[in-house]
Amino acid sequence: MIIDLVDTTTYSIEDALTAARHRMGGPAVGKVLTLVIVTTEADQYDAVRASAEASREHPSRIIAVIPRGSDEVTRMDAEIHVAEAGPGEIVLLRLYGLLVRHAESVVSPLLVPDAPVVTWWPGFAPERPGVSCELSFSRGPGITIVRLPTAFGSIAVARPDGRVATLSRPGEPDRQVALHRRHEAELIAEELRRLEPDDVYREALQRWPQSVVVRGPLSMI
16 A cells, blocks of 8 residues: 655654554554665665565564755655555655755654664765774775774775675785675665674774775675
8 A cells, every 4th residue: 555645744644654554454563663764766766675675574664764855845745655464664755845954853753662763874874984984985896895904904804896705814814705795685684683782893893993994886795
């Protein structure tokens, strides 16, 4: 079922979701999280499709935030997809005018209560990631090299072809590692299995003051 709402509000969207479930004869289905996708109109189709596939393993409400233009009249259009079978709910929010700068104000009321919130940037993430790093861009595919500088030299994982990586460590011979790129749906599903803090990963990153990542147009490991 697809519901289009033009120049709408979050209250109307929530009412439409509830009404759709009732019309289909299905009770409210438990969801384990809310997945927020911040994307563009050009990228939203692939991102939403991959997220919908991942939601088969992790029932979720998917909210795609699509900024359209900050110089237009302030309004919000919504496109709601409710699956006839399964717990999936997809809400596409197209924002115009001042709402482009205040997307959190329309996303917050639509979050699944008492459930984790995961945000995904399919294209370019914010300029300040979870760790200080220097970014540069290559032709890809995806991430082509990650380099961790240390006092004894750099540790690097280089994968220019998207299939086989070379692990380089100071004082050690290079090692070939099979590291094939996977589809977005597989990556999202795996990430959603691990929503708790990764203490080991955090401690490892904190050992280096700065990391270097070289990536292509789509940062998909």
